[in-house]
Amino acid sequence: MNVSIVGATGYGGLELIRLLKNHPNMKIASLHTSSKFDRKISENHTHLLHEDFVLEEVNPEKIADKSDIVFLATPSGVSAELVSAFSQVNVKVIDLSGDLRLKTPGEYEKWYKKTAAPQKIIDSAVYGLSEWNAQQIKEANIIANPGCYPTATLLGLAPLFIEGLATEDVIIDAKSGVSGAGKSPSEMTHFSDMNENFKIYKVHEHQHIPEIEQQLSTWSQNMQPITFTTHLVPMTRGIMATMYVKVNKRISTQELYDLYQTSYNSHPFVRIQRSGQFPVTKQVYGSNFCDIGMAYDERTGKVTIVSVIDNLVKGAAGQAIQNANIMMGLDETAGLSTIPIYP
Amino acid sequence: MNVSIVGATGYGGLELIRLLKNHPNMKIASLHTSSKFDRKISENHTHLLHEDFVLEEVNPEKIADKSDIVFLATPSGVSAELVSAFSQVNVKVIDLSGDLRLKTPGEYEKWYKKTAAPQKIIDSAVYGLSEWNAQQIKEANIIANPGCYPTATLLGLAPLFIEGLATEDVIIDAKSGVSGAGKSPSEMTHFSDMNENFKIYKVHEHQHIPEIEQQLSTWSQNMQPITFTTHLVPMTRGIMATMYVKVNKRISTQELYDLYQTSYNSHPFVRIQRSGQFPVTKQVYGSNFCDIGMAYDERTGKVTIVSVIDNLVKGAAGQAIQNANIMMGLDETAGLSTIPIYP
Amino acid sequence: MNVSIVGATGYGGLELIRLLKNHPNMKIASLHTSSKFDRKISENHTHLLHEDFVLEEVNPEKIADKSDIVFLATPSGVSAELVSAFSQVNVKVIDLSGDLRLKTPGEYEKWYKKTAAPQKIIDSAVYGLSEWNAQQIKEANIIANPGCYPTATLLGLAPLFIEGLATEDVIIDAKSGVSGAGKSPSEMTHFSDMNENFKIYKVHEHQHIPEIEQQLSTWSQNMQPITFTTHLVPMTRGIMATMYVKVNKRISTQELYDLYQTSYNSHPFVRIQRSGQFPVTKQVYGSNFCDIGMAYDERTGKVTIVSVIDNLVKGAAGQAIQNANIMMGLDETAGLSTIPIYP
Amino acid sequence: MNVSIVGATGYGGLELIRLLKNHPNMKIASLHTSSKFDRKISENHTHLLHEDFVLEEVNPEKIADKSDIVFLATPSGVSAELVSAFSQVNVKVIDLSGDLRLKTPGEYEKWYKKTAAPQKIIDSAVYGLSEWNAQQIKEANIIANPGCYPTATLLGLAPLFIEGLATEDVIIDAKSGVSGAGKSPSEMTHFSDMNENFKIYKVHEHQHIPEIEQQLSTWSQNMQPITFTTHLVPMTRGIMATMYVKVNKRISTQELYDLYQTSYNSHPFVRIQRSGQFPVTKQVYGSNFCDIGMAYDERTGKVTIVSVIDNLVKGAAGQAIQNANIMMGLDETAGLSTIPIYP
Known part of the structure; x- marks a missing residue:
């Protein structure tokens, strides 16, 4: 099976190259960029020395x-245009940007401040939250690959929402490594400014808010607006979402664990932590795992859920490959069953 | 004015030495440790080369x-014993541990799992939240210096609670640099484990929870139990508390700013951020500032408050000196009016 | 092919587990530790959640x-004893410690301050510098796997020494990530002390000095004592050796490149940098590569060689597997042909 | 005494502001930038909240x-022009750039690839290596403030060169925190690229090479070209120079210590380490100290000298203020006698 990558020199593209290198059923046929093509990718990306890929122009x-x-x-913004072109030719598309995730163009334009993709394209795209939408993914030609924060958040909240235990007053305090901000240098991601620093950004304004709410509302009709904040941690990879949920009934921590264990029993990439333990971001470094811990707080009647992923793997390239596996009828874990890098 | 430091080789003690070096009215008379005394502190603390302090035994x-x-x-645990001895002699005491902060010994024993100090001692100690308890501090002989997380949290919540705007459903997601975990090496703070890692710890069990609630309840009788979680950030210094508060009435972000500006107008160490900006931990590095930003979220009706401090300065040694200044009738800022280290 | 790991919970052991997970020809049969056995390794090593290995006692x-x-x-010290026991039974041994590397017990005892292994054992061990000793490795039953610093250094110096271009005045300034100091917490590797810090240690006294000199002297009879210093970098993985060599004749940078390209042409894990570029440690992160750059300095007549590896892979577990592959007649790259993690 | 800062928003300028804040004899009269003036500096530099400085245009x-x-x-490049203008008016100038350091314009143009300042200006500038050029500094109107690497290197080598112990085969392996690369974002200093990475750069080509050689040659007429390499460490502040020197006679480590102690006895900012200890960068963090350790290696006959500074203080703003103190007849340590930040 052959695959191509457009946007090969961004962090998402580079991570796809890394993961696909050892995929038993997929082979990289070509790498594409919108500029600086016709040169070997290893020239500017020395971790790829000895890899012979040449960057090519984008020709659907x-x-x-x-x-x-x-x-x-x-x-975002670029994908919307490209996917229209690719929908004319015979190739399945997995889009890692935010362009096809929101079903309502007006919502997209409000949060992204860009022109939305055509409604027809949006309608044909399936939201690729692998663990919960596998049936649709199997039949899709276009996948809107979830955002990094939504992946960590939705996997953490799904059992509570599907079970009808939570509907309102959900607060998500999310923290990300700096690679989530992309590869272009900026003041915010300058080493001397970011090192020994912890930042909050886009308070109440992050474009992943409507993406999370859209999916939550498919699970629970009474879903109320969420409070969602994002922070940058002085590290490269990793997301932790700490989630605070008011549940509609008393529930023991053990019952919580049983619920989550059952929910994710058949999903190899979601690992439920031992009771009393909470995950740290490093335990999924470089892997496609999402690890989840939780506890019910007797004092407040709230549940705290903690979910961690590697933002570039389960939060981007890894889940994209997982979706490709599902689409193509392969084993869901093909090319992805590696042990996280530790330490 | 002469001062002595007991526990001079811990992070709190070392920071006191650093800050007192340039205090115009205070002079370090002696440094004390419970072991390894009779040697120069510079032997094992090379940043103090050229400083001639010799470590001495503790003799009240x-x-x-x-x-x-x-x-x-x-x-904690050690201070409780020492303060009893010091209360017999003629010296003012500022205790940086948690031993004298909780007014109910049972609460102390529940959260700290240690024997509480005698009730009489606890009763005579004043909680040294400098900005809000200055009157009592002036007359005190024993100060219970606030914890690092409570300082960031309480300064951030005070105006809302005092104004009666918030009573319930307060969620505090707190993040700290690793120096907050102290100077003793451990698996949790081993560089190779902590670097490129983001950790959550003591979920629902942190001993600063009752300290925060005790102070909040002095401001608002209907205070409900708080949800409070703590995280370790791969950096040395700095705390950010991200606080989510349901307010009892609609309030504009501008009204929030006005309230906070007014509340802290006469307090030189609390700096209210420009509207639309939120503080980062590095902007207070090495200084005694607490910087606060905030916004009202129209979608959820909640207020997000963000407060940052340097955990070793405003969260420990700096506030201790600020309290000493207030106690001794000096200018509150004496020895503390430095610009944060940046970058 | 089945393999066992003794010392499975140290950084070297954990890295062997990670790499062997995807080895096409080797399967982990058992994991062993000297204490805390009879429990699942995932209990204390949460990145291994879902892996079912149980730790066992060491029984050769x-x-x-x-x-x-x-x-x-x-x-070091433990291996010497174990290898004697394993030499009595029918199993090939790859020892990652320093115990079998030095051919002269007196040298071992001088630098390691421990009792050396029996001479007979030492004599039967082959020094596993894969790229240069493959013939002997093929026939060996016991491999002394090279140290991390010696691997980076020797791969960097080999062509110059073998070609007879360098004999004296070799200075090696080596820098390592903190995982090289092992997994036990200590003051030196405490996060708050090591972060934002750059340290030099064991000046003129590092036990890798005789290991490097021993191998250099097999390539060049006139080898003179080397100057070798080691530093700790505030990062987890990676070694850079910056080497300064006085060459006995004028040589252009291009001639240097030709020499190195030729020397390593058939060695897939040594990548020679493009001329004018020097490697950074991150370009080999998590991989078995050793990347080398170099330049002749017209002003001084010296050559600067820069070599980088991941200390836990090519500097430990990766090279151990490479040696196992060579010993067992497998493809040298089996289980090791991954792309480095970037960023 | 009033001072002005031109280039106030770069790292050097910001550090001058921080240090001058507590100077007992100097007061900041005005801050200047070449663009974005007429706004408060705190707008974009939030660590300066509550400081009222407004940025002004440059008008000599x-x-x-x-x-x-x-x-x-x-x-560099900008200073050359400015200093000509300032030489027309009545004000003393301390230039932190490299523009006035090299006495030969051709050398400047070769290494900096820019047009040199007028020879007359260059001639009138005194090289401000405070510890060794104090006499000239006292009488100067224009100071060329030394570079960060040259400061660490020259203070480390001075006693050996002045004593005539070293003339040739000097190798300097220098490592710097990332703030040395300045405040403008770039690929090289992007957090995700620089974190968990150790880089070598400008091999054999760094513009500080001629600066170091120029000063060494004033101490020793037979000085030979030095080998000098520079590395970036994933930390913000700090320089370590590890220096390897072939000495012309056998010398014990104790004799070395005596020589250095004597040389720097009357210089409060140079601290000689205890024998057997070597400095780490963090022990001078935020301070004007230069700490030096050393050892003679019996095996090789070489001396290893290790010198650390904070690149923004002793390597830039701190030494500039030290020079200003000397020029104005103040106590050399005025405004600079602080304890380094630890941890």
Whole structure:
């Protein structure tokens, strides 16, 4: 099976290359960028020394000729245009940007401040939250790959919402490594400014808010607006979402564990922590795992859920490959069953 | 004015030495430890090369002879014993541990799992939240210096509680640099484990919970139990408390700012951020500032408050000196008016 | 092919587990520790959640019954004893400690301050510098796996020494990530002390000095004592050796490149940098690569060689597996052909 | 005494502001930038909240009217032009850039690839290595403030060179925190690229090479070209120079210590380490100290010298203030006698 990557030199694209290198059923047919093509990718990305990929221009027809799947690891705004072109040719599309995730163009334009993709394209895209939408993913031609924060958050909240235990007063305090801010240098991500620093950003304004709410509302009709804040941690990879949920009934921590164990029993990439333990971001470093811990607080009647992922793997390239596996009828874990890097 | 420091080689003690070095009215008379005394502190603490302090045994009478104030930078459990001895001699005491903060010994024993100090001692100790308890501090002989998390949290919540705007459903998601975990090496603070890692710890069990609630309840009789979680950030210094508060009435972000500006107008160490900006931990690095930003979220009706301090300065040694200044009738900022280290 | 790991919970052992997970020809038969056995390794090592390995006591006979190879990821001093026991049973041994590397027991005892292994054992051990000793490794039953610093250094110096270009005045300034100091917490590796810090240690006294000199002297009879210093970098993984060599004749940078390209042409894990570029440690993160850059300095007549590895992979577990592959007649790269993690 | 700072928003300028805040004899009269003036500096530099400085345009005459000294914290190339203008008006100039350090314009143009300042200006500038050029500094009107690497290196080598113990084969392996690369974001200093990474850069080409050689040659006529390499450490502040020197006679480590103790006896900012200890960068964090350790290696006949500074203090703003103190006849330590930040 052949695959192509558009946007190969961003962090998402580079991570796809790394993971696909050892995929037993997929082979990278071509790498594409919108500029600086016709050179070897290893010239500016020395971790790829000895890899012979040459960067090519984006030509949907040529890509469709040689590949079964194209991964769009392009920024929001760019994907919307590309996916229209790719929908004309015979290739399955997995889009890692936010362009196809929101079903209502007006919502997209409000939160992203960009022009939305055509409604027809949006309608045909399936939201690729692998653990919960596998049936639709199997039949899809276009996947809107979830955002990093929504992945950590939704996997953490799903059992509570599906079970009808939570509807309102959900607070999500999310923290991310700096690679989530992308590869372009900026003041915010300058080493001397970011090191020994902890930052909060986009308070009440993050574009992942409507994405999370959209999915939560498919699980629970009475879903209320969520409070969601995002922080940058002086580290490269990793997301932790600490979630505070008011539940509608008393529930023991053990019952919580049983619920989560049952919910994720057949899902190899979601690991429920031992009772009394909470996950740290490093325990999923470089892997496609999402690890979850939780506890009911007798004093407040609230549940605290903690979910961690590697933002570039389960939060981007890893889940994209997982979705590709599901789409193509392969084992869901193909190419992804590695042990996290520790320490 | 002469001062002594007990527990001089812990992080709190070392920070007191650093800050007192340039205090215009206070002079370090002696440094004390419970072990390894009779040697120069610079032997094992090379940043103090050229400083001639010799570590001495703890002898309350001798300390009282030469000093006006003694700072106890000793661990919880140790301070309780020491302060009883110091209360017999003529010296003012500022205790940086948690031993004298909780007014109910039972609460102390429940959260600290240690024997509480005698009720009489506890009763005579004033909680040294400088900005809000200055009147009592002026007349005190024993100060219970606030914890690092409570300082950031209480300064951030005070105006809302005092104004009666908030009573319930307060969630505090707190993050700390690793120096907050102290100087003793441990698995949790081993560099290779902590670097590139973000950890949550003591979920629902942190001993600062009752300290925060005790102070909040002096401001608001209907105070409900808080949800409070703590995280370790891979950096050395700094605390950010992100606080989510349901307010009892609609309030604009501008009204919030006005309230906070007014509340802290006469308090030089609390700096209210420009509207629309939120503080980062690095902007107070090495200083005694507490910087606060906030916003009202129209979608959820909740207020998000963000407060940052340097855990070793405003969260420990700096506030201790601020309290000493207030006690001794000095300018509150004496020795503390430095610019944060940046970058 | 079955393998066992003794010392499975140290950094070397954990890295062997990670790498062997995806080895096409080797399967972990058992994991062993000297204490805390009979429990699942995932209990204290949460990145291994979902892995079912139970830690077992060290019993050489039982290990030999089920495994073809045993990896000793045990500390210096411990390996010396174990390897004697394993030499009595039918299993190939790869020792990651320093115990079998030095051919002269007196040298071992001088630098390690411990009792050396029996001469007979030492004599039967082959120094496993994979790229240069493959012939001997193929026929060995016991491998002394090289140290992390010696691996980076020797791969960097080999062409110059073998070609007879360098004999004296070699200065090696080596820098390592903190995982090189092992997993036991200590003051030196405490996060708050090590973060934002750069340290030099064991000046003129590092036990890797005789290991490097021993191998250099097999390449060049006139080898003079080297100057070798080691530093700790506030990062977890990675070694850079910056080497300064006085060459006996004028040589252009291009000639240097040709020499190195030729020397390592058939060695897939040594990558020679493009001319004018020097490697950074991150470009080999998590991989078995050793990347090398170099330049001749017209002003001084010296050559600067820069070599980087991941200390836990090419500097420990990765090279151990490479050696196992060579010993067992497998493809040298089996289980090791991954792309480094970036960023 | 009034001072002005040109280039106030770079790292050098910001550090001058921080240090001058507590200077007993100097007061900041005005801050200047080449763009974005007429706004409060605290708008974009939130650590300066509550400081009321407004950024002003650069006007040499107006500056001379109100200030006794002007600090040029401007980039190389810019200072050369400015200093000509300031030499026309009545104000003392301390230039933190590299523009006035090299006495031969051709050397400047070769290493900096920029047009040199007029020879007359260069001739009138005194190289401000405070500990060794105090006499000239006292009488100077223009100071060329030394570079960060040269400061660490020259203070470390001075006693050996002045004593005639070293002339050739000097190798300097220097490592710097990332703030040394300045405040402008770039790929090299992007957090996700620099974190968990150790880099070598400008091999054999760093513009500080001629600066170091120029000063060494004033101490020793037979000085030979030095080998000098620079590395970036994933930390914000701090420089370590590890220096390898072939000495012309056998010398014990104790004799070395005596020599250095004597040389720096009357210099409060140079601290000689205890014998057997070597400094780490963190022990001078935020301070004007230069700490030095050393050892003679019996095996190789070479001396290893290790010198650490904070690159923004002793390597820039701190030494600039030290020079200003000397120029103005103040106590050399005025405003600079602080204890380093630890941890």
